[in-house]
Amino acid sequence: IEAHNMQTKMLTAEANGQHSQLTLLTVHSQDHLMTAITFIDLAQELIKVYHKLANSDSK
Known part of the structure; x- marks a missing residue:
């Protein structure tokens, strides 16, 4: 999450020149x-997908 937030800050700064x-x-x-x-x-x-498969097998 921290890396993603830093990436967003860098992209925003770049967009702002x-x-x-x-x-x-x-x-x-x-x-x-x-x-x-x-x-x-x-x-x-x-x-x-695995949850859906498990639930469909139990019916």
């Missing part, structure tokens, strides 16, 4: 953040 220096480390960390967010979203969707 406050450009920051981008380094390879910044780009790499952005990649890791987006991968983690995607993985969490996917895991939550899979949990929903």
